[in-house]
Amino acid sequence: MERKLVIDPWGETAIEDYSKLFEQFGVEPIDPLIDEFPIKHRLIRRKIIFGHRDLQKILKAIKEGEEYAVLSGIKPTGDFHLGTKLTAEEIIFFQKLSNKAMAFYCIADVEAWNDNGIPFDKAEEIAISNIADVLALGLDPKRVYVYRQSRERRVLQMATVFARGVSMNLLEAIYGPRHFGLYLSAIIQVADILLPQHPDFGGPKPTVIPVGADQDPHIRFARDIAQKYRSIYGFELPSATYHRLMRSLTGEKKMSKRNPMGMFTLTEELESVKFKIMNAFTGGRPTAKEQREKGGVPEICCVYEVLMFHFVEDDSKLLKIYEECVTGKRLCGECKREAAEIILKWLEEHRRRREKFIDLATKLVREGYAT
Ligand code: SF4
Numbered sequence: 001m002e003r004k005l006v007i008d009p010w011g012e013t014a015i016e017d018y019s020k021l022f023e024q025f026g027v028e029p030i031d032p033l034i035d036e037f038p039i040k041h042r043l044i045r046r047k048i049i050f051g052h053r054d055l056q057k058i059l060k061a062i063k064e065g066e067e068y069a070v071l072s073g074i075k076p077t078g079d080f081h082l083g084t085k086l087t088a089e090e091i092i093f094f095q096k097l098s099n100k101a102m103a104f105y106c107i108a109d110v111e112a113w114n115d116n117g118i119p120f121d122k123a124e125e126i127a128i129s130n131i132a133d134v135l136a137l138g139l140d141p142k143r144v145y146v147y148r149q150s151r152e153r154r155v156l157q158m159a160t161v162f163a164r165g166v167s168m169n170l171l172e173a174i175y176g177p178r179h180f181g182l183y184l185s186a187i188i189q190v191a192d193i194l195l196p197q198h199p200d201f202g203g204p205k206p207t208v209i210p211v212g213a214d215q216d217p218h219i220r221f222a223r224d225i226a227q228k229y230r231s232i233y234g235f236e237l238p239s240a241t242y243h244r245l246m247r248s249l250t251g252e253k254k255m256s257k258r259n260p261m262g263m264f265t266l267t268e269e270l271e272s273v274k275f276k277i278m279n280a281f282t283g284g285r286p287t288a289k290e291q292r293e294k295g296g297v298p299e300i301c302c303v304y305e306v307l308m309f310h311f312v313e314d315d316s317k318l319l320k321i322y323e324e325c326v327t328g329k330r331l332c333g334e335c336k337r338e339a340a341e342i343i344l345k346w347l348e349e350h351r352r353r354r355e356k357f358i359d360l361a362t363k364l365v366r367e368g369y370a371t
Contacts, residue, residue: 018050018051018213018242018244021051021213021216021242022051025216025220026053027051027052027053027216027242028051028052028053028055029050029051030044030047030049030050030051030052030055030241031047033052033055033056033059036059036063037059037097038062038097039093039096039097041089041093042313042315043086043089043090043093043243045315046308046309046315047244048086048243048244048308048309049090049210049241049242049243050213050242050243050244051213051241051242052239052240052241052242053219053223053239053240054237054238054239054240055208055239055240055241057206057236057239058094058206058208058239060206061098061100061205061206062097062098062100062101065098065100066100066206067100067101067102067202067205068098068100068101068102068205068206068207068208069101069102069103069104069196069197069201069205069206069207069208070090070091070094070095070101070102070103070104070207070208070209070210071091071103071104071105071106071192071193071195071196071207071208071209072087072088072090072091072103072104072105072106072209072210072211073104073105073106073107073108073192074087074088074105074106074107074108074127074130075108075111075112075115075116076107076108076109076112076118076123076124076126076127076130077112077116077118077126077257078126078257078265079126079129079130079265079266079267079268080129080130080133080134080265080266080267081255081257081263081264081265081266082246082255082263082264082306082309082310083212083245083246083255083263084130084133085133085137085266085310086212086243086246086309086310087210087211087212087243088133088134088137088139089137089138090210090241090243091103091105091134091139091210092134092137092138092139092140094208094210095139095140095143095144096138096140099143101143102143102144102145102196102201103139103140103143103144103145104144104145104147104192104195104196105131105134105139105144105145105146105147106147106149106192106195107123107124107127107130107131107146107147107148107149107365108149108185108189108192109123109124109127109148109149109150110149110150110184110185110188111149111182111185111188111189113150113181114179114181114182114184114185115181115182115185120148120150123148124148124365124366127148127365128358128361128362128365129267129358129361130361131146131357131361131364131365132354132355132357132358132360132361133266133350133354135354135357135360135361135364136350136353136354136356136357137350141360141364141370142370142371144364144369144370145201145368145369146364146365146368146369147195147368148365149188149192152195154191154195154198154200155188155191155192155195156188156191157191158190158191158194158195158198159184159187159188159190159191161229162187162190162191162225162229163187165225165228165229166187166225168183171183171186174186174217174220174221175217186218186221189218189221189222190218190221190222190225193207193209193218193219193222193226193238194207194222194225194226194235194238197233197234197235197236203234204233204234204235204236205236206236206239207236207238207239208238208239208240208241209222209238209239209240209241210240210241210243211240211241211242211243212242212243212245213242213243213244213245214245214254216240216242219238219240222238223237223238226238246305246306246309247302247305248261248262248263248302249261249262249263249264249276249277249279249280249281249302249303249306250262250279250280250281250302251281251302261276261279262276263276264276266347266350266351266354267351270344270347270348273340273343273344273347274340274344277303277306277336277339277340277343278336278337278340280302280303280306280336281301281302282296282301282302282303282304282332282335282336283296283297283298283299283300283301283304283325284296284301284331284332288331291328291331291332292328292331293328294328295325295326295327295328296325296326296328296330296332297325297326298321298322298325298326301325303332303335303336303339304321304322304325306339306343307321307339307342307343310346311339311342311343311346312342321335
């Protein structure tokens, strides 16, 4: 009997077979839409964003110069890492695709409390650091609304309204048995997703939510609620894009903070980052002789994956690494040193940029808008 895919947005789900998301949950492949993007970001070109729901609505809004929103956020539990960088780049990408796009960035401090026990004042401090990272990555501060869940009255009011239409059975069916705080966070997250359609922000409009594949339960839940309350509030069902989940540097199927050797943050000591890259799991052969003869396997190499997801923008450079690897011209030691150099250079530049954004990030976290 075929095994059913169970996705846990708060857990360690590693999705090995993305096609199951297409078959079982109705996610659609991104391929037929790639040509319609006016800018082909590396995440699209390389199909790191592999699937979507209802993205045609956003592409149509871009084409016709109509307003749309992109919403994403962060659970403020620590420094920015490669996973949060990916989602931040997606919100920036959708914000850049049209000057009619408005970005919403949610600081999920209620979820940080319920899932990780982070107090709200600590969450604020972390959020300021996180927002400085997003600004350094290129978010346009003039077209973004940043908010904390715990302070955003409209989100809390909408969550209260939606809660009446949600039974415990439904929550258990979507998320499995959880403590009530996580169910509450899930309902608040639905309100986050529908916030751009609140009358204060101009009412119903296409909205895209870029997420990792493991976050699909939240998207399905939000679409169900939007459908349920559509006749009252006129909601557009939210669209979504799905990105592949990165493996950990040590080779496990999902990068996680629970394995510090398998990930690094954007503000980590450079020596520590270098150490992790030099000790990462690769697709190398047991001996240099064998690697020269048979070539390496970049498809399973975590160093190659990190470069491909994040640090080598130029496709021809990436292709060169790939070809040199599979033909045995490139050995892992030298390759990892080169990768570490590329990554450390990027991190140094990023840190210089982010320092300049701390004041603006503080203003955005405390006041919501840059002006
Ligand atoms: Fe990975 Fe580079 Fe080794 Fe190839 S040569 S397996 S890309 S580290």
